[in-house]
Amino acid sequence: QKEVEQDPGPLSVPEGAIVSLNCTYSNSAFQYFMWYRQYSRKGPELLMYTYSSGNKEDGRFTAQVDKSSKYISLFIRDSQPSDSATYLCAMSNNTDKLIFGTGTRLQVFP
Amino acid sequence: EAQVTQNPRYLITVTGKKLTVTCSQNMNHEYMSWYRQDPGLGLRQIYYSMNVEVTDKGDVPEGYKVSRKEKRNFPLILESPSPNQTSLYFCASSVGRGQPQHFGDGTRLSIL
Numbered sequence: 239q240k241e242v243e244q245d246p247g248p249l250s251v252p253e254g255a256i257v258s259l260n261c262t263y264s265n266s267a268f269q270y271f272m273w274y275r276q277y278s279r280k281g282p283e284l285l286m287y288t289y290s291s292g293n294k295e296d297g298r299f300t301a302q303v304d305k306s307s308k309y310i311s312l313f314i315r316d317s318q319p320s321d322s323a324t325y326l327c328a329m330s331n332n333t334d335k336l337i338f339g340t341g342t343r344l345q346v347f348p
Numbered sequence: 349e350a351q352v353t354q355n356p357r358y359l360i361t362v363t364g365k366k367l368t369v370t371c372s373q374n375m376n377h378e379y380m381s382w383y384r385q386d387p388g389l390g391l392r393q394i395y396y397s398m399n400v401e402v403t404d405k406g407d408v409p410e411g412y413k414v415s416r417k418e419k420r421n422f423p424l425i426l427e428s429p430s431p432n433q434t435s436l437y438f439c440a441s442s443v444g445r446g447q448p449q450h451f452g453d454g455t456r457l458s459i460l
Contacts (some may be wrong), residue, residue: 246388246455260452270447272448279453279456281352281438281452282451284448284450312399321349326391331446332446332447333445334446335381335393335406335446336446336447338390339390340388340390
């Protein structure tokens with residue numbers, strides 16, 4: 239079993255939709271949770287960074303962590319075609335390396 | 349502007365011909381890392397460095413070498429490339445091993 243599982247998609251939604259992206263994990267020691275966005279032919283860029291459980295909001299993006307269920311989510315409100323990208327979750331216990339999900343490809347069509 | 353710079357961005361070469369991919373960061377980060385990204389497998393760590401002259405193997409180090417002689421630079425060396433090393437490579441840096449990493453824009457290597 240992989241330490242981090244992420245549905246590869248693709249996920250195709252109309253512009254304006256609410257998008258939910260998810261990852262599950264098995265290591266209860268993870269405390270730091272990140273979401274990266276990767277456009278085609280570019281490197282991953284950090285989108286959201288949260289510590290422990292709870293929610294964090296930044297504009298149209300909300301990151302949610304449920305440590306009891308070992309489940310993290312990224313919500314995108316009012317999705318735009320420019321949100322079309324691959325979204326990678328990543329997590330760590332701070333001292334060990336980041337563990338990445340394999341990424342979910344999102345397409346937002348006009 | 350804070351950035352991680354990789355060169356070259358694209359390279360097509362032949363089996364056995366030594367090559368080096370350079371990586372440089374301007375954020376004074378201590379931690380640097382190399383990943384390869386393959387469809388369905390995600391990002392896999394090749395080597396990492398905690399500081400100057402301190403390097404260690406990641407998950408897929410076979411066939412690769414690295415060095416860290418200066419804080420800002422972390423080159424990836426393929427001494428005898430083989431076709432199974434055809435991949436998209438990313439260099440990244442951060443303030444610490446488990447901290448958010450800043451990525452370069454990638455190097456697409458094709459080894460024939």
